[in-house]
Amino acid sequence: MAMLHEIHHDLPKHQDDHNNYILGSIGPHNVVITCLPMGRIGTNSAATVAARMVSAFPAIKVGLMVGIGGGIPSSGVRxxxxxxxxxxxAYPGVVQWDLGKAESEGFKRTGALNNPPTCLLTALGRLYTKHEMHGSKMPQYLDHLKRNWPRLASRYTWSASLNDPLVPNGQRKKPEGVRVHYGLIASGNQVIKDDKLRDRLNDQFGGKLLCVEMEAAGLMNDFPCLVIRGICDYADSEKSKEWQEYAAAAAAAYARELLESLQPSDVVGERSIGDVLTQISEIVSKLESKMDREQSSESLHWLTPVSYSPQYSDFLRRVQPGTGQWLLQSPKYQAWLGSTGETLFCSGIPSSGKTMLATIVINDILARFRYDTSIGIAFIYGDFRRKAQQTPTDLFLSLLKQLGNGGFALKAIKDLHDRHRYRTTRPEHDEVLRLLHSVVKHHTKVFIVVDALDELQVSDGGLGLFLDDLFGLQKTGNVFLFATSRNNPPITKVFNNGLRLEIQATTQDVEKYIDCKMYQLRSGVQENTEMILRDKTKIIESTQGIFLLAELHFNALVGKTTLKSIRSYLDSLPNGLDPQIYRLVYDDAMRRILDQPNEQRRLAIKVLSWLTFAQRTMTWTEIRLFLAIEPNKANDIVAVCAGVVTIDAKSDVIRLVHYTARKYFDQTKLDWLPKAEGYISRTCLTYLSLDLFEDRFWEGSDSELKSWWWDRYLGVTKNGSKWIDGERTPTEIDLKPVGKVMEAYEYASKFWGYHAYTADEVDQDILLFLRKESKVRSSWRLLRNVPPYPSTEIFGEDNVGIRAAAYFGLDRVLRILLKDLGNGGGKPSISTPLTWATYNGQQGAALVLIENGADVNEKDSYGQTALLYGVQEGGIGAVLLLLNNGADVNAETPSGRTPLTFAVERNDLELTQALIDHGAKLNSRDKGGRFLLYWAHNEDMAELLFKNGVPPVMFD
Structure with missing residues (x-):
């Protein structure tokens, strides 16, 4: 706008046109200016904005795409x-680097983009000649901006404070020194902030790239334009906003000078874009629809990646037909449905079937109102293992995500996302709650089902806060709340004023369950079912309202081969409810497992070891890959594990059957599974050592593997690799490195060291693996999310085995490897392993490295010390170790950030105070002019900083 000769009055626009326009003129040309909405980037966003503009101004002849981009320093761009x-x-002015397909010889780009309009290329040639002869007018235009728009001057004109890390101080750019480069621009939908990826792209285009950006490829085919980019960063890990405003102004100044060189007669010969683009409305509609779907999915996933739908599907599959009808037909349930928004609270003893009944209720509500979009339905399954994902704020974010499926709600969620996008912040609890209240008011009714309230976190009062806010939400008058919990007095007291039901396994439900399971008994036993049916009473009496016991008791019967053994088991059941009943039942299950033949027993122990000690939820496919099991053996696994394991075919998750089983194995794992950690670590190391996974194995003939790795690195998909066939299940015989095979490889790469850390007698296995440099290098790439480059330069020095041992804190192994290194002669740097030990909070490994001469202040290729990494990710113990061994507390990154800024941004009060106590500077600023207070995101941190004398200034 500041570059226009004249600014014209606004014109009315169509109500569905969401663009904002600035009208004016430069020389003889009328100009329309618009920009992307705040927070929107990418080729689809640019195409949508351009299509709207052409629809509003169909007489537009040509366009300029003016903005900022990342420079390729090896091409001389600064x-x-x-x-x-x-x-x-062969290349047009813009190439789309992420459009193509993987082939055996590499990534092949598909499609082609148009060249800029001829009249603009003619004007370019004319302007280039003027620059060669007389120089550019760009400094003059920037000076004009400084004089006529003084409020913009400090941000959009050249300043001596602007620092280019590739230009020595004595050679800094002067205002009159703006250089213009002509050549290729790479455009794509992915932000590039990795210098290795940037250079890799440049190599793929023959070293001809000058710039990378994110919008131009969306325009070139449908919007005849020329792309002009001011360089604001080098597309590396040090991306910052320091140069953005000046770079944008420089690009705008060039655009003005170009338009002044554009002859009206040249433009007259161009067809209007409105004529070129037939069916504009269809293009706009398709682009907007596609972009809207992408943005909606992105915003909902940003709220929370947690989904309770897989759990619902899993539990619904296990519901026996006809069970739970007593609840749906009860007067209290019917009264709840007919109310104006009340609460129905169902409590019961552990394992009485509360979760199954909650699932039955969810299914009933979904069926009743499946055609009524004005009614919102949301549900939560409490799980003590998901404590980090079930804070009060997380729970309300999940409710918001489930209710935000269209209309007002979806728009409000997108707006919330936009407000937090640039600062990468998360919404505060009150902000989420306010939005949820607004969303609820736009529904005629909202049903919320919360199962297992007692498993939600309570240590910090979180459950009380969640319930208080949930009841506050209910006061809108249209919220129907159904909740279940074990008999917990503090919880049940809260629900005294609402409808209440006591849940227990009814005789009818247990009978239906047993009747449905009778076919599982051995054939010789089934011939005497009349006698067995008479014994159902014994099972029912022994369950005492606990449905899980009926299931476990029947699983015990499945393994019996004679009527005598069945009768003996039934006679051993207690008549009343034994306080230790779960322990007795699971003890019996383990005895049955151990009484099996060797092969079945070993298989069951391996499966239970994985499910008890795994660092994350495991899939059935991963388990069978690690155990070399055929894919059709799921039922056999459940059988050899005596029914304490369940496999969900839809989600592919394998887990223990109930939280009581998890609790049992947590308490007894060292008794039943004393060698589990060693077994798992050896299995992971064996998997990583397969010939399939040599260094750079992705460079082989399997193009799907390369696509999987690139997709994972770039975050192309959120729910796994989009190219995986959902019905394709690789076996250990067909070890094709795609999909689940790679997910198993990823698990082994990420977690083998954590299992080895607590295992006994695995040091030799670890050493054997870590001395296989090529295998370790491959797994390290995946562990650290490194892109699949063909070169190994990203690792700096060799000895990646030492690095891995340091990262996982394997002190004994680390000492041996360091001794081997010393025996090899020379004294290679071991400071990079120190960085990784500190980064992962491994204080013991860090001490070993320091004792062996690691330099605590050595900087890596990114210009960062071990302390800078430690304050970003590690624990305070490793940080204090570095400080006490001479680490520079005021070390700076290339952008001028200090350890203290990272601690403040991380909101770690203890770490922040520790750095201050060790002499961290309180008044430093980075090269973007940001002081320490800028990085504080809450009142507690700001108060701590003020208490220590930090000045109340955010920017210079």
């Missing part, structure tokens, strides 16, 4: 320069 996209050989 910060503050301007890059203009012009054709180069």
């Amino acid at each position: 910060l503050g320069d301007v890059v203009v996209g012009t054709p180069d050989g």
